[in-house]
Amino acid sequence: MKTTPTILIVDLNNFARYPTLAIGYLVAPLRAAGFQVEVLSPLAHGAPAMTHEQQETWLEHAKRRLYFSTHPLMQRLHEPLRAAYARRSFRAHPPTLAMLEQRLQHNPPDIILLSAYLEHLPTVTWIGQQASQRGVPVLLGGPAFTHPQTIQAWRQLEGISAIFAGEADFVITELVKAILEGQDLQAWAGVSSSSSENLDAAPPLQGLERLPMPDFSDFPWERYPHRIIPVMTGRGCSWNVCTFCSDVITSNGRTFRSRPLAKILDELRQQAERYQARDFIFLDLKLNSDLEVWHGLIDNIQQTVPGARWIATVHVDGKGENGLDAATLQAAKMSGLTRISFGLETGSQPLARRMGKGTRVERNAQFIQDAHRAGLSVRCSMMLGYPGETADDLRATLEFLQTHQAQLDRIRPARFKAIPGTRFERLYHNRPSRFAGIDVQGWNYRLARADYRNRNTRCPVYRKVKRDILSTIHAINSQPLRDDARQFDGLM
Secondary structure, three states: OOOOOEEEEEEOOOOOOOOOHHHHHHHHHHHHOOOEEEEEOHHHHOOOOOOEOOOOOHHHHHHHHHHOOOOHHHHHHHHHHHHHHHHHHOOOOHHHHHHHHHHHHHOOOOEEEEEOOHHHHHHHHHHHHHHHHOOOOEEEEOOOOOOHHHHHHHOOOOOOOEEEOOOOOOOHHHHHHHHHOOOOOOOOOOEEOOOOOOOOOOOOOOOHHHOOOOOOOOOOHHHOOOOEEEEOOEEOOOOOOOOOOOHHHOOOOOOOEEOOHHHHHHHHHHHHHHHOOOEEEEOOOOHHHOHHHHHHHHHHHHHHOOOOEEEEEEOOOOOOOOOOOHHHHHHHHHOOEEEEEEEEEOOOHHHHHHHOOOOOHHHHHHHHHHHHHOOOEEEEEEEEOOOOOOHHHHHHHHHHHHHOOOOOOEEEEEEOOOOOOOHHHHHHHHOHHHOOOEEEEEEEOOOOEEEEEEHHHOOHHHHHHHHHHHHHHHHHHOOOOOHHHHHHOEOO
């Protein structure tokens, strides 16, 4: 092994308009251990960053109508159209691949660390083949590599030396050394290769107070419209019950763990000074999972970073204190919170109960009203096509959206997805009859999704109400944002 091995980290995440937090957590310990680390970011070489939830035009509405169509013909076309869209959205950026190919030919690194989503399969395949031809080992990782059958499907790719399933923050340095020295990786928790039997993810990371300060110095700050620093105060979700949720089964979503408030505030201060920024996006699945942290941020962020602005996602829990009362939301606005997002999913109480949301429609309504009055930009996600959803459920959702149309800035609707590892998969496998009308055609573990048909969504009445919902969503999403919410426009 060379005295100072060179590590090339290829970051295929080009969705956000801020640095990739997971990459920053890898760079920091590797540099501290003396490795030469280089980050290859497509954005730095001209690849356009995908944006989300910006002011809509009629074209976005038309595409959404097609995507959510439940006409029998369109249901058969859903999967082919989705696959075509994924290929287009996740296609490789030619200049980036050309630069990587040139690098491998003339100055190959000692190892490539590759961070990818499952939709990046074509690009990962190409990189693995190129690295294999030049004898460069590739360690692959990403949030979705936690399901055994997904790991099994991906570890067979040419040139992929190993897959790490889990949070590598504390082990990445020693793991890279082991690969470079040709050590047997069988004993490593969460490491899988074509020659190993292990298909299990590493246990959830403990001791988050020991996390390093993420290193974002390799990212193209000059190409971002605004300097926004990503932060996570903890990992996982304290609710962790929703049947459809795949976030809680990703590598850092399994079980809820929090960081000490003092560590978080110190990170905010240091990162603001290092990157000359005062805007933060908190990437926690639910920032109010730890109420001490939630209230501590509200009380201390302005003293820590004067002029700070921030956005966050929360869970509107219907049971007990959740830190989302009117007074706290007003204090949060005063502390610099600009935008708050939550998972609405439905305006039907019976459907919310079947989803395992753990809240009441009335509580969601109160939260929206209180957050809007506090001056916050309110955004929500919602779901259409959940198993058992009826036209009556949709009517309740339509009524809810119309009632709060003036108080919601953006809505991100999603079509229900049957995803391996979720509570839905377990419930379906145990007793498919509880999901009458749902026919799972097969599970694609390579892409971690199922091809299924939902016969309940085909009736004309259901489809009519759904069209009205989509029109209401478009009316909301086509409105301009208030001035103080534009700084974070286009972010997830």
